[in-house]
Amino acid sequence: MGTACYVRGGEKVLQxxxxxxxxxxxxxxxxxxxxxxxxxxxxxCGLAPVVLVGEKVYGRVSPQQVSKIIAEYQEGCVNAETx
Ligand code: FES
Numbered sequence: 466m467g468t469a470c471y472v473r474g475g476e477k478v479l480q481x482x483x484x485x486x487x488x489x490x491x492x493x494x495x496x497x498x499x500x501x502x503x504x505x506x507x508x509x510c511g512l513a514p515v516v517l518v519g520e521k522v523y524g525r526v527s528p529q530q531v532s533k534i535i536a537e538y539q540e541g542c543v544n545a546e547t548x
Contacts, residue, residue: 467506467513474527475514479503481531482516498538 466475483489486499493500509515512524516534523534 466503467510469506469510469513470515473513473525477528478514478516478526478531481528482535485531485535499535 466479479490482501486494486501488494488499488501490501490503504517507515507517507522509522509524512522514526516523516526518534518538523530526534
């Protein structure tokens with residue numbers, strides 16, 4: 466939720482994560498798999514809006530990509546590669 470991410474649609478991406486996971490910022494899903502946190506600038510403004518899942522960085526995330534990102538982790542095929 467830093468300025469660059471916010472200006473480039475970070476709020477809509479966050480809303481989509483909330484909708485898909487059924488939780489608010491600061492909460493964890495009932496199965497314990499996902500927690501949602503909100504941060505300020507992570508120093509990758511050129512990739513805004515940025516999403517971090519564990520140590521993996523997703524750049525230029527659109528709301529349409531949110532379900533795909535979540536599915537990566539639900540299916541248990543976590544890609545440990547970091548950007
Ligand atoms: S504002 Fe999002 S990485 Fe800088």
